[in-house]
Amino acid sequence: MSRPTMDTVAERAGVSRALVSLVMNDSPKVSDAKRTAVLQAAAALGYLPNLHARSLAQQRTKTFGIIINDIHNPFFAEVVSGIEAAADEHGFSVLILNGGRDPGRERRAVETHLQFQVEALILVGTRLDDDELEQASRVAPTVIVASGPDHPGVDTITANDTIGAALAVDHLVALGHTDIVHLDGGDNISSRPRAAGFARAMRAAGLEPRVVRAGDGEADAEAAVVQLVEEEAVPTAIFAFNDLLAAGVLDVLESAGLRVPDDVSVVGYDNTFIAQLNHMSLTAVDQPRRKMGELAVQTMLERIEDNRTKPTNLDLAPTLAVRGSTGPPRHDGTTR
Amino acid sequence: MSRPTMDTVAERAGVSRALVSLVMNDSPKVSDAKRTAVLQAAAALGYLPNLHARSLAQQRTKTFGIIINDIHNPFFAEVVSGIEAAADEHGFSVLILNGGRDPGRERRAVETHLQFQVEALILVGTRLDDDELEQASRVAPTVIVASGPDHPGVDTITANDTIGAALAVDHLVALGHTDIVHLDGGDNISSRPRAAGFARAMRAAGLEPRVVRAGDGEADAEAAVVQLVEEEAVPTAIFAFNDLLAAGVLDVLESAGLRVPDDVSVVGYDNTFIAQLNHMSLTAVDQPRRKMGELAVQTMLERIEDNRTKPTNLDLAPTLAVRGSTGPPRHDGTTR
DNA sequence: GGTAACAATTGGAGCGCTCTAACGCAATGG
DNA sequence: CCATTGCGTTAGAGCGCTCCAATTGTTACC
Structure with a gap:
């Protein structure tokens, strides 16, 4: 009793597999009658499309790969929120892997993402060196969210x-x-x-x-x-x-x-x-963390959809939030 | 110039596609000569196996789907660390999706994971109700890491x-x-x-x-x-x-x-x-967050590899860390 | 009534991989 | 010298889906 496939649904709805595919990708050229029949059959069977099969056939995944340098750092959480919101808006999914502040782990994370055929890599902070970055960016467009030296061919979103x-x-x-x-x-x-x-x-x-x-x-x-x-x-x-x-x-x-x-x-x-x-x-x-996440997605979309080729390096302006941990120094100039 | 496939590697190494497959899954029954030839060809081409194709053919993904209820909460970060460590040890990958403290988003996250054919779902905190949990657990073994009421068929790892x-x-x-x-x-x-x-x-x-x-x-x-x-x-x-x-x-x-x-x-x-x-x-x-993450993986492995069927409900003992935010009340019994 | 135009549906090849069964070939033994 | 074994290798089907081209059904027009 394995999961139902498109053929299972097709049979139950009395149509061909191709028609089910059309319904699943809600194509306009399907009659209402068949559409509802298919949808009903799918619901009754608890059918869920197999993304691996789809990706393979479609030769694209509509997915971004995110690598978070340090999942413990709240800075990254908000960048991720920005990325997720923007990706969602453009019909892209987002896969998150944890770099764990360790170059080795991050390297494996990059590889995993590439094996998953992500269409772009978003590195929220990174521990990789220029060579590795360049290598990754040759396989999939790559953007780094975090300040750092500019890397050849790699896009960057920074706050100055x-x-x-x-x-x-x-x-x-x-x-x-x-x-x-x-x-x-x-x-x-x-x-x-x-x-x-x-x-x-x-x-x-x-x-x-x-x-x-x-x-x-x-x-x-x-x-x-x-x-x-x-x-x-x-x-x-x-x-x-x-x-x-x-x-x-x-x-x-x-x-x-x-x-x-x-x-x-x-x-x-x-x-x-x-x-x-x-x-x-x-x-x-x-x-501006959230904004940085959003811009990262936008930058990658330009690469994917409008096939931009020259690197982008967006540099935003930070601001200062003054609170209680700063004040004038003691008059005697000592710390005690 | 798209990515090299197994056929590309096979051709360059002068062997069949099947042999390349054997090398990639490092089978013992390959001659050293051909093995190095294949590995060299793969390295030269920058070949990376396509996980979608592999999953499809293999009919398994060796992947766990994690959903974090709130990526901002540092509590979850450590549970995830525990999960990642344990999963890694058993050759499983981990996909993280963000529930964003929102049932709707979490529901979509579950669906995405199931479409990715993850072999188990690990919900680190959840906003879903019994019905939804039960439904998910019928498709893939599911474990909740967080305290809460027991759910039929769903495993739980809790700290009492x-x-x-x-x-x-x-x-x-x-x-x-x-x-x-x-x-x-x-x-x-x-x-x-x-x-x-x-x-x-x-x-x-x-x-x-x-x-x-x-x-x-x-x-x-x-x-x-x-x-x-x-x-x-x-x-x-x-x-x-x-x-x-x-x-x-x-x-x-x-x-x-x-x-x-x-x-x-x-x-x-x-x-x-x-x-x-x-x-x-x-x-x-x-x-014991890390431990809870590790146990979640172990619990899922029992379902997958040893096909356990009766639900597990592990309940660990919490401890108290006493610090400066607690002290005796004022003697007059008022708060001011 | 015949044909053109269009809409709705389907067959089937192919995406990149795995895996079974079969194959070639050398070494072994009767 | 031929059958047997076993190792290393390969052909080919099949995983679940998409998408093109082909097919059928329907309507419109002369």
Whole structure:
């Protein structure tokens, strides 16, 4: 008692398999009588079309493959929402695979998606290098949602990190800070451009940039901040790679007996709901996540339907959400 | 210039298509010479097997379909990690679809998965009713990861809500609280059993349970708490349906000028990283999420490979993580 | 009444793969 | 020297669907 196929439905409705196919793809050239007969038979049998067979016959899947770099990070959730909404609107399905912040896993995820014949790849954050990206993009159009260096042939949707970092730095400088440390994102693809933006904004303000390697998870804050504390090199302000890291920073600072923002100001990046919680009240750079997801879909559609060939690199402008984790530095210039 | 197929590879390697198939499924009965020839040809052409064709021919997909009720909720992320790890170990792939906390979308997600011929459905949280669940489970074995009423024919992996609620209530009672309100999960599938567990634990302690309808997102706290404040019915302790809701509760209490835990103690559920952040420091019931994901896979494998037919209902024991959001009530018994 | 035009329906090839049965060929043994 | 075994290989049918070309049925027009 396996699942009913088109032939089962056809037989029950007393028509040919081709006619059932026409009904399933609601073609206009089917008589009402036969249409209802087919639909009834299908419903009675609980018939569901086999997508594998359809894809094979049709030579297309109308499906996008999404790979999320880190399913734990709320930043990605909203990008995915944007992608899903836009894809849905254009009759595309969306398959999600988890990169797990691990290049090996992500590589396998790409391969799985390609084997599934997805029509485009949307990488929401990525850990892959240029070669791998280029290779993937030769098989299916690929777009990266996240900032990072431009890749040949690969489309990108970014929110400008230079502007974002400048927003954070200028805000802190305006409050009177001069000793600002950036905790970078480690292996994250956006780590470099964001750190570069920070350095540039600092120099523009006549200040010396200090960057400490960290990572893109809340756990990555520990080592970096503890080191600063032990070296007695705690600055008056910390600009963290993202909200998760910033949340970790708040934790560690608190454990070390430092108060935010009295002793240290903290700025996050992404403005996820973590930053928005009153209890966190984290000043953070905001990226238009949903919009970025929507644009990713649009970009891929241009490749697929209008066969655009030159790469697109859309760069959106971030904004700053000011909250309670930033304030003027202590007058004596120390952190204690 | 479309993608190479098995025939392309076969021709280039000077063998038959069947031989290529054998190599791809690394059959032992292929000579080393031909094997390397095929692998070389495949690599040179960038050949990737077409999963649709394979699924069709093989009449199986080795794939699980996951539906996440709310991709924003960090609780689910870890369950998914557990599922992925266990599935991977058994050579199964995992397809993730987002239910978006909306029954309609979830229904379509189920249908999509079934059309993809997934061999089992894993619903991580669900908004579907008994009928729909039963219907799905007739097409493919289905397991629900989340507490809720038992469903006929549907397997469930739960962490016992009665115990969980009792842990929370007993903790609060031990601190001296007598006026405890539960904010329930609204439409969430686990809403009822958790509320029931609360009521039971309260009565066992000789107290009258008060339950206020809320929801399972941080935004759902607003209306419920504001109402309590306006009615001057703020209890000395609030037991929230989950961490997200608890986070919202902390927000609203703070805006209302109430201090946690001095004026009101708050307990969450799930013990996600939100609860663990020092800044939130939320006392919360902990469910063994990863384990639950692993067990879900195991349960489905028993159905598929060992064709078990009687439903499994695994119920794990939650624990309580005590943190800073709970403390003894004020002596005067008021909240201010 | 014959033919053209159109609408509704169907047969059948083919999408890329797997899998069974059969085949060729060397090695083995009587 | 021929039958037997077994290994490595292949031909070909079939998985469930789509889509083109062909067929039938109906109406319109001269």
